[in-house]
Structure formats: structure tokens, C-alpha cells
Amino acid sequence: MKEIWKIFNKGLFAENPIFRLALSLCPALAVTTTATNALTMGLSVLFVITANNTIVSLTRNFINSKVRVPVYITSIATIVTVVQLVLQAYFPVMYKALGIYLALIVVFAIILARAEVFASKNSVIPSFFDGLGMGCGFLLAMTSIGIIREFFGAGSIFGFKVLGAWYNPALIMILPPGAFILIGYMIGAINLFDQRKEKFQIKKGEV
Numbered sequence: 001m002k003e004i005w006k007i008f009n010k011g012l013f014a015e016n017p018i019f020r021l022a023l024s025l026c027p028a029l030a031v032t033t034t035a036t037n038a039l040t041m042g043l044s045v046l047f048v049i050t051a052n053n054t055i056v057s058l059t060r061n062f063i064n065s066k067v068r069v070p071v072y073i074t075s076i077a078t079i080v081t082v083v084q085l086v087l088q089a090y091f092p093v094m095y096k097a098l099g100i101y102l103a104l105i106v107v108f109a110i111i112l113a114r115a116e117v118f119a120s121k122n123s124v125i126p127s128f129f130d131g132l133g134m135g136c137g138f139l140l141a142m143t144s145i146g147i148i149r150e151f152f153g154a155g156s157i158f159g160f161k162v163l164g165a166w167y168n169p170a171l172i173m174i175l176p177p178g179a180f181i182l183i184g185y186m187i188g189a190i191n192l193f194d195q196r197k198e199k200f201q202i203k204k205g206e207v
Contacts, residue, residue, distance in 0.1 A: 004129050011133030017110040018141035019187055024108045027101050028145055029179040035158045038146025039139070040094045044087075044102065046135030048079045049111045053131030055079075056119040072115045077106045110134060148182060149173045 017023045024045075032038040055075050063071050084102055087095040095102070105111070114134055119127040147157055153173035155163035172178040 004126065007126055008129045008133035008136075011130065011135070011137040012140065013137070015134070016137040016141055017134060018138065018145075018183070019190055021110070022187075023110040023113070024138065025183070026104065027108075028142060028183060029176045031098055031101050032142060032146040032149055032179055033153065033174045034150045035143060035146040037094070037097050038142040039158075040087075040091070041098060041101065042135075042139030042142040044080075044083050044098075045105060045108065045111070045142075046132070046139050047083060048076065048105055049114060049135045049138070050128060050131035051079050052076050052111055053114055053119040053127040054124060056115045057122060057124045057127035060120050068120065069112075069116070072112055073106065076111055076115075080105045110138065145179065145182060145186070149179060153178070 011017070013020075015021055018025065018028050027041050027045075031041050052072070052075050056072060059071075080103065083105070084095070087098070087102070114131060118130045122130070151157055151162060152170045154169055155161060155167040170178070173182070
């Protein structure tokens with residue numbers, strides 16, 4: 001159980017897809033203009049990466065290593081198609097808001113990387129939790145970026161006005177350059193926190 005938690009927790013913090021590995025930054029820049037869009041994209045990727053890891057792990061002993069990458073991409077594309085159809089049928093507004101970036105989940109590096117690096121070499125349960133952890137890490141990063149951008153760019157969170165009419169929105173926050181700057185600051189803040197934590201642990205060990 002401890003090992004499973006370690007696998008899951010790794011994707012949340014130590015190997016967070018956006019803040020640590022700097023993967024799949026395209027949607028982080030493009031669809032996080034609102035917290036709702038960011039949450040929807042995060043949930044979509046969470047489902048796709050978890051389902052794909054599970055499928056790859058289940059079929060790893062039956063796939064010829066020479067064609068493994070095309071098989072992985074086919075699996076991802078099939079799952080993404082299911083997500084698209086569900087959103088188109090039940091959440092058409094969100095489907096239109098995400099646009100082409102929903103289809104681009106197929107080529108997200110983090111999904112293919114987890115299939116190749118982890119799921120193809122491990123059993124189903126660890127692979128499931130690896131995908132779940134990475135997906136939750138992506139969801140956490142996307143949603144936090146979306147909340148901050150929407151707050152400063154529109155004075156609202158999840159569409160609900162937080163700041164009154166007196167607030168003059170910072171329009172740069174709803175543009176890709178604003179997202180790029182914000183992500184840079186967030187990564188810097190996380191790295192600074194880690195450095196302070198490491199120094200504290202060293203000093204604590206010396207006492």
C-alpha cells in the first residue's frame with residue numbers, strides 16, 4: 001500500500017507534468033483562460049492517461065515491441081474520441097470552448113511517456129495509480145493556473161464574480177503571454193519552496 005501511495009504521490013508533486021516536467025504546456029497556455037475550461041481539460045486528461053495506462057499494462061505481453069508506439073497512439077486516440085463524444089453530447093459549450101486542444105490530447109507527451117516508461121513495464125494496479133497520480137497532478141496544475149488567470153483577468157472564479165465593478169481586469173492574464181509568465185513564476189515559487197525546505201532539513205539534521 002505504501003508503494004502504491006508513493007507511485008500516486010509522485011505525479012502530484014515530485015514529477016508534476018507541468019510544474020516539474022514542463023510537459024503539455026500548450027494547453028496550459030491556451031485553455032486556462034477560465035477555471036472551468038482548465039478543470040474540464042484536466043479531467044479529460046486525467047481520464048485518458050489513467051485509462052490508457054491500464055489498457056497498455058493489460059496488453060503489454062501481447063504487443064510486439066516493434067509496433068508498440070503505434071498501438072499506444074491508437075489506444076490514446078480511441079479514448080480521446082470517447083471523451084470528445086461525451087463532451088459533445090452532454091457538454092456542448094465546453095466541447096466548443098476547448099476546440100482543437102481536446103483532439104490534441106492524443107499527442108500530449110505526458111500520456112505517451114507514461115505508457116512507454118511505466119505502464120509497459122508494470123502490472124495493472126501500479127500502472128493505474130501512476131496514471132491517476134499524473135492525471136491528478138496535471139488537473140491540479142491546470143486548475144490552479146486557470147483560477148489565478150480568471151481571477152486577475154476577469155475578477156471572477158468559475159464564472160462567479162469575486163471582485164466588484166471597481167476592479168480593472170489585467171487583460172494580459174487572459175492572453176498566452178500572461179499564462180507563460182504566470183507558469184514561470186509558479187515554477188520559480190515551487191523551486192524556492194523546495195530549496196528552503198531542503199535547507200531547513202539540513203539544518204535540522206545538523207542539530
